[in-house]
Amino acid sequence: MQEQRISKKATQAIGVPPLSLLNGERGPRPSLSGTEMISWILQGGVLISAVLILSGMFLLPTRPGGLSTQRLLNFPQTLSDVLAGLLIMRPQAIISLGLFCLIATPVMRVAASIFTFARERDHIYVLITALVLAILLCSIFILGATVTPHLPAGAHEIHYSLLIVVCIFLGSIGAGMLGSLVGLGGGILIVPLLTIVFRLPIDFAIGASIISVIATSSGAAAAYVRDHLTNLRVGMFLELATTIGAVSGAFLAGLLAPGLLGVIFGIILLISIAPVVVKLGEDLPHGVKNDRLASWLRLNGAYPDRHARTVVTYEVTRTPWGLALMYVAGLISGLLGIGSGTFKVVAMDTIMRLPVKVSSTTSNLMIGVTAAASAGIYFSRGEILPLVAAPVALGILLGAFFGARLLPGMSNKALRLIFIPVIVLSALEMVLHGLGIGPF
Template sequence: MKTTQTPPQDAITGKDTASPIENKRLLANDIIGWILQGGVLLSAAIIILGLGLFLGTGGLAGGNLLDFPSSFGQLLTGLLSLQSQSIIALGLFILILTPVIRVTASIIIFALEHDLQYVIITCIVLAILLFSMLTGNAEGSSSSAPTTALTHNFSLSFSAFIFLGAILAGVLGSLLGLGGGILIVPMLTLIFKLPIQYAIGASIISVIATSSGAAAAYVRDRVTNMRIGMFLELGTTIGAISGAFLATLLAPGILSILFAIILIITAIPMIFKIGEEVPQGVKNDRWANWLKLSSSYPDRYLKREISYQVTRTPIGLLIMYIAGTLSGLLGIGSGVFKVTAMDLVMRLPMKVSTTTSNFMIGVTAAASAAIYFARGDILPLVAAPVALGILAGAFIGSRLLMKLSSKTLRYIFLPVILITAIQMFLKGIGVM
């Protein structure tokens, strides 16, 4: 990954044409990129260290997947005794914390830019995120670990196949702004016969890994619109909390079927826009002007700087709330809803929609991850190859995206919408 950005330059003189404000934003992008990349690399290094220690101490012979710390007290005890699964769990926990650190750093960056508006917005997002994590941790720690019978033992082939599947999920997730769970959950439940709660726990890790791994590159490449991401995270985080409370009152199966139908309906307008590279005739609405949401990005496929504006911002925020609610209700990343809202409703370029969705999904998932981590639903020996594979796939996908056209991305995205709709329908009728 590159470590610096190239400021906008005059096409004739080659001189830097960026304003002081633009230079500050470029520096902010670099800082956020470094934080995300640093968290990802540190997490991956600790996970690899734990796996190496596990194999080096004979863990391969009969190492059971359920032999891992299921509470933070056990995690600390295991770390003090250099227990391999505890070290792996520490790497996963650092990965979970990376989006939280990114949000915290954004507050400092906006403060240095004297952007009080976004300091307030980001503080609200952080407060919602911490509230969700703390209440979720308290709820999760009071429940016992799942008692579903699980006889799987760790093996190199078991880990290798999960790793390879996760690479594919990471490529698709980073290209399309999704979390990777659309492949991870079916793979772990249908192929590896793991209980659904463990598959969802690994899926949450895949969402954070995709978000952090791909966003590090996209933010530095100036494709991600961080202001849009931070503003829309108000809707997704509040929605996630709402979904968690509604899950005890509503029937998720009926909602799952309903939103499968909605997904199919939302795919229809995208078919008619299949060949659109950049939205035309879009004008900022009042909210977009007030929030300074319009921006530009360098498109390597079109070989020029693309400027864009934003419309129907309030409707986009409402859809983000619904997407967050779905995450809490159904245990999905709902990246497909985020991308669809930004692409079709707010009329952002497809590449900005997918990269900004990538930027956002890790924050929502981090709140959910606290619950799954405390409940013991995240198996280190399953989540470790998932995380490493997702990170590798996200790196590959982030390199591919800038070379692809929006038309190609839509050709990939539409079948994913269909697959997601089928999965949600089957989940609604109790098949999955």
């Protein structure tokens, strides 16, 4: 009885009926809440983009050229090109429109958050969210127009066929599931898959990975926000730093050699494992108290834990350090197209001392916005191939759907046990491949 009283009191603080959530029920709601509106926007964006991408993929074999390398490299690179292609029902244009809708989904989520915070008369977060939205729009519509399209070395040597499309799709399902569980984004596996297995230039792999990160975030975050596992205030505050870092990284990526990018990717992943291993036996953080900034921003919260069948309350510490690391995370995301969920989860879990479920779900929400901040630059540079990004996006969305259903019933320790081997394997593969001594 005492557990139920504590659970009820804690969940009332976040406006969630405890028994309905712990039993997997939704319960009646008198009106559409802010979190429900955000969840619907994410679900709607995912559905529209998936329908458009599938329509374009089904039309493609009916047109001259089919699934060829020439068709792969011949695609619309601007919004005007896409609109012109839609007038003649060009499959590439339909697929590109679906990818644009996917990129726009986290942007719409940020815009909706302004309305949510305004309705709550939370003026601090209205300002913070408006700044994040301004950075996103500036990156997509202004900074993206300043770059020049180009094809990387080896682009015309790519082998492309229906079998490759199917294999990329199947591999992306696994990447989406793992990414949604541990808050890393699908890029952690997509980049090694595309570069090592399918021999794509890393520029194209990173471009597809940017799309996979947005797909993982949008596909999984809808369920996490609806189930109150995500801390919207923590996510929005930290997105200030990640979006600025992502724009910086996207520009820097055009100045570095592909091999060096692979080595940097692997080393960063290996470094990020250390604090996770140290905390492997810890299920929930203890003795954490809000610092002054966390108290002022009201970053503490609570979430219903179906595995423990109770409601977990938590506070946040070392907020300035977490914000600084988020800029680094954004820089890595824009540089390598991986979502930088590793740094986000580590910063929130180890530095800010959030429970790992909150860290991973909040990271999932944030990685889509971080990736969207650099997606416009990658698209304008011609590094997002629609015929590669399309099967990646569809597979990631399906995998993220399954992962989001699994996470609420898992323990925090189990999530860390999944996190570690995935990171180690991907890191070693990318370092070896970047040095030219990979296994493939």
